[in-house]
Amino acid sequence: MTEICINGAGPVGAALACRLAASGWRVLVVDRAGLAEAEDPSLDGRAYAIAEGARRMLEAAGVWQHLGAIPQPITEIRVADGRPGERPSALGLQFASDDRPSDDVPFGWMIEARDLRTALNAALRTQPLITVAAPDQARFSFGRDGVSVALNSGATHEVRLAIAAEGRRSPLREQAGIAVTRIPYHQCGLVAMIGHERPHDGTALEQFLPQGPFARLPMRGTDAHPNRSAIVWAESEIRARRYYDLPDAAFAAEIAERLRAEDTGAITMAGRRWIYPLSAQYAHSYIADRMALVGDSAHGIHPIAGQGLNLGFRDVIALARTLGEARGQDPGSRDCLMRYQRATRPGNLAMLAATDGLERLFGNDNPVLRLGRDLGMAAVNRLPRLRRAFARRAMGL
Template identity: 45%
Template structure:
């Protein structure tokens, strides 16, 4: 509705065949030869972005050898709106509350085991699930389909090119541990919007590299920091090596006993806006 009121056209079920950036605009070619011209093209087409590749932007990629099983489960007792994450030797196991007595599940296993589990019948899958989920919410039942997605770390070397910008998973793909990928995407969109709006108010060309580099500078360090953090956390928790377990347990115990440090980690996990974050994240107009 908002797009209709603002005169923003939406094209669904289509792809970008190619695009070419010029001095004053970018020409985007759709199937059938139709061409759209704009001042800026923003690619948000996922971690295996075709547009990122077409723009000639390289990415650092690392395969964890893990896959995330995604499905929805129904349980007898209410979840109380609580999300949980358990750190198991194969990887994190997270439950996210949905409406009624349902939870969304992100279950990390080795790629081999994940692919095997999604192919099992419901009885075996639910038995394996119950071993990790526990019995506190009663009997579990898988509802809907289940899929396994390979996990890895992908960081674009550049977020921008002339008249072109990356946002969301097209710019970065991180491990789902602590669920920070969505927060990074929100920050990208808010920072890009603020950059574009302020440049337009000053009469600047929103697609120029000089304008877009402000967005890149704003977002690249935070993205790199979060990518490294999730990588270290995954390596720290996804193993059962005794010395690492001892250090890990001592660290968690220390955090639990220091309220200020505990609050810091809670704010980070919740995506609470900081002083340098875009104003939209704090609900402020731009």
């Protein structure tokens, strides 16, 4: 008998299904799109920075082993304050090998969205305790003792717990009447892949610019582009659209203006670019009767720290742990769901507040604030224990 239904087979929903199945739960996964459709490289140009804690969860879920392309480790991180066309402030923050738990544990792993999706799909297909209904849609009827899941394809499943993993516009969350607070940033994120003349040596760069953060993230090279990086670049909506519409050479020149401090050499575009509106939001509750929210259904944050997907994977870790402790009991009980919410929501709200505060603090050109934040980063840089504590937190350890 199927015990749990996950509505949504995105990265968080699929990872949760694999992690729960690896622990012995029988799981039904429903998604309106077919699994193979999400493997199309034209669908999503993002690259994810997977924290070490999330990587360990994916390995335990049987997903990491299916990655055909070896992810790129992040071995060093540089954080700086700057302006386009200028060298960044010397009062920055650097996380190096001494800040990692050990030499063989990097700060994170860079992986293309398509590669992660392919690995998740392979794990879903090979796990015998998972039933996948995709493409399909379901109607959920909640009762005191269980949830009836009626698929459009005709089958009906009786489960004990429904999990909403459908994204920011979650239909299950709306069905449960859970309120959401949204925070608009009036910004768009530009995402692109570049090739560059000189190697990145596993170093990630984050610059806080007046119009928004700009990140260059190391990627595995290809035959066409041996030295390759992902660009995540936030700008005001109008400016972002203007940059998005530039020819490749002009777009690459704008990126080069923001990489003055890096010895990357000549920059070329290594594929198409994408543009996304940026906002944050949080659900007022992560649970309802026989329902739990995970990932973007529960929260969404500004990409300034690159923690959005990792936050969803932390939900997976917490819910899998909570349900593991409840093995032999009712996974949809109020007590079980309350334990999950207590384990996740406070930390997620703290991360949302931190990323929102960073965006507001660094997203301006006030000289007094610039000096204060530069001095603050320099102070943290001189405190190894604090620096390592920040690093471990970001790594999910």
